[in-house]
Amino acid sequence: MDNDIDMESAVTQLNRSTVPDAWAESVRLVAVKRDRAAFQVLYKHFSPLIRAFLLKSMGSGANRSEAEEITQEVLIKVWNKAATFNPAKASVNTWIFTIARNTRIDFIRRNDRNNREIDIEDIWHDAESPEPLVDMQQRRAEQVIKQAMATLPEEQVQVLYKAFMEGKSHNEVAEELSLPLGTVKSRIRLALNKMQILIDR
Amino acid sequence: MVSFHPDSKFLTDFAAGSLPLSEAVCVAAHLEFCGKCRAHVQQLSDVAAQMMVRLDPVVDDNDGFESLMQRIESSDPAPAGQVSNIAAKAAVSATGIPRVVEKLAGGSLQNLNWVKLGKSLRIAPMDIGCKSRQTAIYDIKAGRPMPEHEHRGEEITVLLKGSFSDADGKYVKGDFVVRYAGERHQPTATLDTDCICLVSLEQPVKASSWWYRLMEPFVQYRLSGFSR
Ligand SMILES: [Zn+2]
Numbered sequence: 196m197d198n199d200i201d202m203e204s205a206v207t208q209l210n211r212s213t214v215p216d217a218w219a220e221s222v223r224l225v226a227v228k229r230d231r232a233a234f235q236v237l238y239k240h241f242s243p244l245i246r247a248f249l250l251k252s253m254g255s256g257a258n259r260s261e262a263e264e265i266t267q268e269v270l271i272k273v274w275n276k277a278a279t280f281n282p283a284k285a286s287v288n289t290w291i292f293t294i295a296r297n298t299r300i301d302f303i304r305r306n307d308r309n310n311r312e313i314d315i316e317d318i319w320h321d322a323e324s325p326e327p328l329v330d331m332q333q334r335r336a337e338q339v340i341k342q343a344m345a346t347l348p349e350e351q352v353q354v355l356y357k358a359f360m361e362g363k364s365h366n367e368v369a370e371e372l373s374l375p376l377g378t379v380k381s382r383i384r385l386a387l388n389k390m391q392i393l394i395d396r
Numbered sequence: 397m398v399s400f401h402p403d404s405k406f407l408t409d410f411a412a413g414s415l416p417l418s419e420a421v422c423v424a425a426h427l428e429f430c431g432k433c434r435a436h437v438q439q440l441s442d443v444a445a446q447m448m449v450r451l452d453p454v455v456d457d458n459d460g461f462e463s464l465m466q467r468i469e470s471s472d473p474a475p476a477g478q479v480s481n482i483a484a485k486a487a488v489s490a491t492g493i494p495r496v497v498e499k500l501a502g503g504s505l506q507n508l509n510w511v512k513l514g515k516s517l518r519i520a521p522m523d524i525g526c527k528s529r530q531t532a533i534y535d536i537k538a539g540r541p542m543p544e545h546e547h548r549g550e551e552i553t554v555l556l557k558g559s560f561s562d563a564d565g566k567y568v569k570g571d572f573v574v575r576y577a578g579e580r581h582q583p584t585a586t587l588d589t590d591c592i593c594l595v596s597l598e599q600p601v602k603a604s605s606w607w608y609r610l611m612e613p614f615v616q617y618r619l620s621g622f623s624r
Binding site for chain 2: 231234235238239242243244245246247248250251252263267270271274275284285286288289291292295296297299304307311313314317318320332333336337340341344355356358359360362365367380383384387390392394395396
């Protein structure tokens, strides 16, 4: 296989199918110029979404003021880590989700009064992929995911929502919906397949 | 070539952040060896992000931007342009052991408390503060048969170094192998080379042979609470 040609066609396809990421420029300005106005744009758009996600996913143990505190923590990380954002690899949406997710995991651990100090980012770290072609396929896949999500049947949306937005494991979703674990797993797999996320098992 | 991967349940729960720590460490170790699963986790995070941006926004009545900026400016160590871009990290460190494992071991596997069990096996429990499971590193000398044992709970093994084979195939570095409760390991398994594994165990393994004698100190050790 000729890599150059392959790369070229991937670039063409990428340009055809990828909507520019409107937020990437704001993140860049925050990284390079510590630009307050750009950060405020991100703040305005994302903080109500981060807050909504945390209120759903932090569990019944979390109150509004804790969700607020974690929302602030997420935004501080967005400011501090802006230079590590790689627009070739992920959208700003996904990047901010992963920061919110990790901050939430950390909060839950702290609440458990774990005596072992662990940096959650050591485990849920941003896996670097040094392969640009893979990055491009990734970004293309994101468009497919976006479009396919709108067409999913309700029962699949429900399990995805519980898994990703409420932060419930397969087992917890099965228990809550009184479904066999296998049913939860197959609903999620069906949904993922429609979004072209083809996991072997 | 890695050929045993975590299934969609592991990868989804990992990307959603709901996978218990012991299992998450196993998935993270596998990801350092496997670009395919890394791509899947990234896609699953895209799914989550798309769901997040479709939530009904919860707007705070008083805009906290100014107070947030004050908080940032009072602690911001990095002036403009000086935040260095993190270069692409090599997936695995110089020792060949995944970074996640070395970090949790305090920099090196040598820092762990190793318990020698006979001539060919040593085990180091890893305290990662996960209540539902035991996590440990197994270091097994080459040429020995894998101990035959039966599982009362789920066991995840991630091969960090070396290889072994059994009737199901050959397992190499990076492979993520899950054994379920009641399953019996193939007694014919042999170690092809020295072997280091990361193991996450739901419940103590019920030994069906000399393995029990080997495991006993580990079980004792575990009961004593993994004190370091
Ligand atoms: Zn894999």
